[in-house]
Amino acid sequence: MARQLARTAPLAAKWRKLAEGRCAEKGERLTPARLAVYAEMLARRRAVSAYELIGLLEKRQERKIAPLTVYRHLDFLIRTGLVHRLQSTQTYLPCDHPDQAHESQFLLCSSCGNVDEVESTGLEALLSRIADERGFRPDNAVVEVKGLCGACAVEEQD
Amino acid sequence: MARQLARTAPLAAKWRKLAEGRCAEKGERLTPARLAVYAEMLARRRAVSAYELIGLLEKRQERKIAPLTVYRHLDFLIRTGLVHRLQSTQTYLPCDHPDQAHESQFLLCSSCGNVDEVESTGLEALLSRIADERGFRPDNAVVEVKGLCGACAVEEQD
DNA sequence: GAACGATACGTTATATTGTATCCTTCGTTG
DNA sequence: CAACGAAGGATACAATATAACGTATCGTTC
Ligand SMILES: [Zn+2]
Ligand SMILES: [Zn+2]
Ligand SMILES: [Zn+2]
Ligand SMILES: [Zn+2]
Known part of the structure; x- marks a missing residue:
C-alpha cells in the first residue's frame, strides 16, 4: 500500500532494535507509522513541539497529518519509554539513555534550546x-x- | 467607579499585607483587579486553570473577562512570588510558604487533585x-x- | 481459511491554553 | 493641565490537545 511506503527519516539500526525490544517487553506493536514518528524525532535530536513534528512529517511524507495521529504516536513512544515529554515547554524529546526505562531529569538551556538528559x-x-x-x-x-x-x-x- | 467596586472574594488581612509587602519590595503596583484575582485564588486554595479562574471571576463580578486580562494578572502574581504555576498540569496555585520568595517543589495527588508545596x-x-x-x-x-x-x-x- | 475481539489508524470537529494588536484609562510627574 | 508610562479592556487569533466515530489491520481461535 502506497501509504506505508511513504518516505521516512533514516533510522539507525540501534534505534530500531531498541524500539523492537521495548515493544516486545511491553506487548506493544511497532507499526511503520509509529516508527516513522520516532525516526523523525531522532533525525532532529532536539526537543520539538507536537505541531512542529506534524509539519516535519507532512513535509517528508507529502500529505496531511491530523494532530490526533501524532499525539497517539507520541503517547505510544512515551508509554514505551522511547520518548520523554518536557512539561515546562510542552515539547517531546527522544530518550538519550536507552539502556533501561527510567525516571529522568532535564537541564534546559533557555538560550540555545538544548536539553541535556541526566540521571541521578x-x-x-x-x-x-x-x-x-x-x-x-x-x-x-x-x-x-x-x-x-x-x-x-x-x-x-x- | 462601578468596575472597581465589583464584588471580590474576601481576603484575609494576612494575605493583603503579604501582597503589599511584595509589591513594595519589587516596585509593583497592587491594583484592585490584581488583588481580586489573588483573592479568588486564595478562596479556593487549590490549583486552578486559567480558564477556571476566568469563570470564577466572571461569576463573582457578573461580567465578561478576557483571557488576556487574567493571564496578565497571573504574570504579576507569579513575578511577585504570590502564586506558582504548576507546569505539569498548567494550573496556578497561591504560594503556601509566604515567608520569603523561594524555589518550591510540589507533590500532586492524581486522585484528589490536592497539591502540597514543600521546600527542601x-x-x-x-x-x-x-x-x-x-x-x-x-x-x-x-x-x-x-x-x-x-x-x-x-x-x-x- | 472464516469469524471474532482487540488494537491501531483516519477524519472531522471541538476543547483548552495562551498571545498579538490596538486602543483606552489611570496615576504620576513636571 | 500636558506628557508619559504602566495597567486594563476588546477583538481576534495562535498553539496545544482531545472527543467522537467509523474503518482497517493484526492475532487468535475455530
Ligand atoms: Zn531517557
Ligand atoms: Zn545553550
Ligand atoms: Zn511558594
Ligand atoms: Zn489525594
Whole structure:
C-alpha cells in the first residue's frame, strides 16, 4: 500500500532494535507509522513541539497529518519509554539513555534550546524520601531545570 | 467607579499585607483587579486553570473577562512570588510558604487533585550540584512529583 | 481459511491554553 | 493641565490537545 511506503527519516539500526525490544517487553506493536514518528524525532535530536513534528512529517511524507495521529504516536513512544515529554515547554524529546526505562531529569538551556538528559539516583532517592516523610506515594517525578548550558554561559561573558 | 467596586472574594488581612509587602519590595503596583484575582485564588486554595479562574471571576463580578486580562494578572502574581504555576498540569496555585520568595517543589495527588508545596534546601543543593557538574548555570528548577497523597493512598487499600 | 475481539489508524470537529494588536484609562510627574 | 508610562479592556487569533466515530489491520481461535 502506497501509504506505508511513504518516505521516512533514516533510522539507525540501534534505534530500531531498541524500539523492537521495548515493544516486545511491553506487548506493544511497532507499526511503520509509529516508527516513522520516532525516526523523525531522532533525525532532529532536539526537543520539538507536537505541531512542529506534524509539519516535519507532512513535509517528508507529502500529505496531511491530523494532530490526533501524532499525539497517539507520541503517547505510544512515551508509554514505551522511547520518548520523554518536557512539561515546562510542552515539547517531546527522544530518550538519550536507552539502556533501561527510567525516571529522568532535564537541564534546559533557555538560550540555545538544548536539553541535556541526566540521571541521578541520588536525586531520585532524595525525592522518594521527601515524599515518604509526608505520607505521599510517588508515581513519577518531573524535574526540569532551566538555565544556561555551558556553551551559552561562556558566550554570555562578553 | 462601578468596575472597581465589583464584588471580590474576601481576603484575609494576612494575605493583603503579604501582597503589599511584595509589591513594595519589587516596585509593583497592587491594583484592585490584581488583588481580586489573588483573592479568588486564595478562596479556593487549590490549583486552578486559567480558564477556571476566568469563570470564577466572571461569576463573582457578573461580567465578561478576557483571557488576556487574567493571564496578565497571573504574570504579576507569579513575578511577585504570590502564586506558582504548576507546569505539569498548567494550573496556578497561591504560594503556601509566604515567608520569603523561594524555589518550591510540589507533590500532586492524581486522585484528589490536592497539591502540597514543600521546600527542601537539600534538594535545591543537590540540583545545583548536578547542574554544576555539567557546567550548567541553573536559573530555576521545576520539581513536580505525581502520586497519591496520604489520604488517597489509604482509601485505595480496599 | 472464516469469524471474532482487540488494537491501531483516519477524519472531522471541538476543547483548552495562551498571545498579538490596538486602543483606552489611570496615576504620576513636571 | 500636558506628557508619559504602566495597567486594563476588546477583538481576534495562535498553539496545544482531545472527543467522537467509523474503518482497517493484526492475532487468535475455530
Ligand atoms: Zn531517557
Ligand atoms: Zn545553550
Ligand atoms: Zn511558594
Ligand atoms: Zn489525594
